Amino acid sequence: MSYVLIGVVARRFGVHPQTLRLYEREGLIRPARSAGNTRLYDQETVERLEIILTLTRDLGVNLAGVEVILDLKSRLARMEGEVGRLMEAIRAVAADHAARSGGEASARALVVRPRGPLVRRTD
Helix, strand or coil: CCCEEHHHHHHHHCCCHHHHHHHHHCCCCCCEECCCCCEEECHHHHHHHHHHHHHHHHCCCCHHHHHHHHHHHHHHHHHHHHHHHHHHHHHHHHHHHHHHHHHHHHHHCEECCCCCCCEECCC
16 A cells, blocks of 8 residues: 655645645544654545545535535445345345245236335236
8 A cells, every 4th residue: 555645745735734634623624644644645645635625626515514525424434335245145035045945936027116115926
């Protein structure tokens, strides 16, 4: 994993290092630290900083709004992961059901509709 120093990040994005320190104090970014306590920015932190700067510079969002947006983005990513795991479990159950039912499986198969409830296929 490669790290970049605060001065390099500040120059890259055209911000003062103090701005990056403010974002850290506000809890918006969490750079790693060296043994000498130097801030070290990894790729994930730099990408998060890009999002923060887009929100503040381009869209006019204040730091409180940025915090809310980043929290919602994180929660959405967690939920997407949960939905993916749930879909895998449903597929596994359906495959197990089909394997146990043999030829009857297609008549009683579970169907997952993208925006609807689980229903039994009756055809």
